[in-house]
Amino acid sequence: MSSTPNRRQILQGAASAALASSVAGGIGAKAYAAEIEFDVVVIGSGAAGMTAALAAAKRGLRAVVIEKAATFGGSTARSGAGIWIRNNEVLQKAGVIDTPEKAATYLDAVVGPIVPADRKAAYLHYGPEMISFILRNTPMRFRWMEGYSDYYPELPGGMPNGASIEPDQFNGKLLGKELANLNPPYLATPPGVVIFGGEYKWLNLAAVSAKGALVAANAVARYVEAMLKGEAPLTMGQALAAGLRTGLLNANVPVWLNSPLIDLQQDGSGRVTGALVNKEGTPTLVKARLGVVMATGGFEHNLEMRLAYQQHPITTDWTVGTKTNTGDGHQAGQRAGGSFDLMDDAWWGPIIPLPEGPYFLLAERTLPGSIMVNGQGKRFLNEAVPYTDFVHTMYQQVTEGKDITTWLVVDQRYRNRYLFKETLPFLPLPKAWFDSGVVVKDLTLEGLATKMGVPPAALRNTVQRFNGFADAGKDQDFHRGDSVYDHYYTDPAVRPNSCLAALRYAPFYAFKVKPGDLGTKGGLRTDARARALRADGSVIKGLYAAGNVSASVMGHSYAGAGSTIGPAMTFGYIAANDMADNQA
Template sequence: MAVPPGPSPRLPSESSPPPAAAGPSRRAVLRGAAVAGAVLVTGGALDRGGVPAHADAEYDVVVVGCGASGMTAALTAAKRGLSVVVVEKAPTFGGSAARSGAGIWVPCNEVILAAGVPDTPAKAAAYLARVVGTGVPADRQAAYLANGPAMISFVIRNSPLRFRWMEGYSDYYPEFPGGMPNGRSIEPDQLDGHILGAELANLNPSYIPTPDGLVVFSADYKWLTLSAVNPQGLAVSAQCVQRGVEAALRGEKPLTMGQALAGGLRAGLQSAGVPVWLNTPLADLRVESGRVTGAVVTRNGAQTLVRARRAVVVGSGGFEHSPTMRREFQRQPIGTDWTVGAKENTGDGIEAGERAGAALDLMDDAWWGPAIPLPDQPYFCLAERTLPGCLLVNGKGVRFVNEGAPYSDVVHVMYDRDTPSSRHIPAWLITDQQYRDRYLFKDVPPLLPLPEEWYQSGAAFKAVTLDQLAGKIGVPAAALRSTVARFNGFAFTGRDLDFHRGDSVYDRYYADPYVRPNPCLAPLWLPPFYAFKIVPGDLGTKGGMRTDARARVLRADGTPIPGLYAAGNASGAVMGHSYAGAGSTIGPAMTFGYIAANDIAANP
């Protein structure tokens, strides 16, 4: 069996340092709230916190969270004939999905099959099993693969969303059995935001907005990065401009990526008559005789009980912006400043589920990726660390990983190897002026200077020599010189003997095809030299309530909590500690939202 270069996916069975001890204050609060709830739901005029004992509203299904998982669950339930309401903490809809590139990893869906991708259920099952390992039950993996294609077809037929194959965006471990070197991921096609009417103003903004006048898809970015040195990059840039001009002539508000995904799902809810209550955070779950029967929310400044005749589906996102939960469950150093997840994701739904008796899974993990802590917000690095002419070093000035490996693996290595005597957090991305002259870096075009604020904040450094650069970032000068010299030798031969960068098809996706003999490797020789601080960023946490193949929330003894379902980052990820391909967050989130709603409809 071929194994891709660089770090292999970290399987749940592998050892890792235990999470920090539970914070007694949070646990005490949870225990106290659970006890209080068990007493107060027995009767009386008021429940805890002054919540009316009688519901202010009643629906078949209450969905918590208006992101990809929540909206898919709500749309599915509505089309199955159930009455549904969506409650959302934020003043906007879309959550982290709206901020994202909106890749969706769902094998064997109708979009990729129509494009001629030679996928089969057997290939997908073999690949996912190899990536995920034994830590995720086989029936959950099977449920995801069996329902994912149906979910995509359902969304296409019940919303204005259409999808495009991200051709060439390889699975993250294409050399594994069943892996697809040309990729399985899809993304939303262009959508006219005007279909949302006034609701368009409530769409959560993108993480990095597309420049005005351009229409850019996720699959375009690899070529835009190369537009100064590659004819196809120039052609794709021209296409982005042309799409923008055509949309303007048609009087459209063009949406792509996460904006299109969230907008299209919201338009589907509008057509289905599903109400969405924004600015309505979850306070708690209503539990009666061991069954979840509703949600206590704060609406218009008042505690409101929304009763669920059938079930509550929690799709409220992860806990990436909860410093308390991150300190309790995750390895240090960690915080809330390095994530690009929606700021409202503070673990409210997970904590409410825990109070109701839910077991938790994967709380130590996240959808990691190397990030540069820029002064305005962290920047999640994709192409920048893969393009030829750069390398990553630790606090000793030594390479420690295949820079082009899947982003979650790079951060796992950073954490696994970080010790007081050998710091890997922060790490440093080292490059030179030739690299800066050739490639887009974030949104800074080649040849243009980097923003001065980057230097002032300590996120970037520049020096005429490697020795001077080493002094600025606090690594041994001799070690950095030796590391760069050895790396330059690999660039000339085209073979990275230390970490095999460029051996995998995935490594080469964001590479430069005009660089030979290895499109991932080029020497660093032209001063000045640059260093960018690299920290463990993330797209969101991936731990949450334990769920089964039907998306039902489970207790520690494996029994389901009646009336409670979870999907997306409020639940433990079906990907376990790994990442199958672009869209391994959103694909399962939407699929298990779909599964939850169908299970509720089928089991009254």
């Protein structure tokens, strides 16, 4: 075997060298202008960080949250805020029948042996306890996302009717002036409505479904009621971030904004004893008596790291993660001796690279009357698979020597029935989408294929074959509609298979699709107590990690809606309690 390094090894070596010298010429350990001490220092104000700080405070510890951005909430505030934690009290009160044994069986089936058994067990054990803790110590409440199945419900222990919860409606005015510092959502809620993540699918069907129309009417009624009460109604990620921040306010936990991390401080034994931060322009040493919890999010907006660790093509332009997620915690943790895992992976999902920014595809690719094709004009997967699997399959095309080019193809009947992003049925799509080349349109499939740059005959044959499957109600090639999960974002009025409808009505549309993500999922290796580990498996004393700065307990998979936030909050909670339980 040749010893010549490949491109990835060269890039990884360059990245490591850059990380090791990234603070050279910056603020050294003795050059700080201020100094302060807390028991627990939390870096990052997403769900992981705020949960850790709140748990520490409720154990009687002095905690602080340090945030790089001018707003709090990170990617959590931008998210749908589903939380996948089986057997929690919210589900039990809703009558969901489950057992810890079923949950463990399912998580093992989904994740496999790539994640240590004790980490999976810690997540499943402490997750329900964490939810109960949040309910007791914040004004936030949760609701069951009924019907949103686990992503692999047919696996042993899977839950076809769902085991995810989300925040209930939250009054943002409980935050007072801090409401102005909440990170905005990824997609703004349509004006005049209060909508939950578990209802999102029905908005797409409001024009063709009685239930969809009812959900839309209820969303308007909730908004009107909140306005009459003088409230600022929040749902999804906005509610989760605001609820946690309100808990911190009530517990007198400070949150420093505009305070990026510079580096970690360690003593002679290698123990992490604090963090150097640039607090609103003032170099500040923040000492940590018990430890530092790294909760800085992923590295999705660090191009050098993405090029070094992830499969190509890759860019920072296709992610919907918050802009300040540039791997600061990864870099500081590595300099402190930490090791990485799962750096090649992310919370993938297909996106359309619209001129105004990437649009994450959930319902649109699953609704009947749509297919996805590659650069050869052929289908290559079940369009309704979980979004992480979708992008894994896109990259598999590259591994097989094919271009990663992918298109979502729909017909006019599809456009007449379903909402597309903010565009209502029947209304024209924005002109800028066509001008940018991201969307093309034609009266014939052959003309559409030419504009897409795919073989016209191949696209015509693909659509004809798919139409036969749709008429019969059975996808013989990729089994779209066989799983319960496939039917979540579909049209129940379509028969015999709510996932499948033929594409026959001109004009036809094609949307360019790229491999996007909600954020990266690789990072610092941790143990079941959320403690950061060196490459030899030894513990870096005083350093914990939770959320997307740490290697995910989900491994290369995704158990269900909220498999990002559920573990993030749980391991933040575990970290704080571990420090409280093991005080010197």
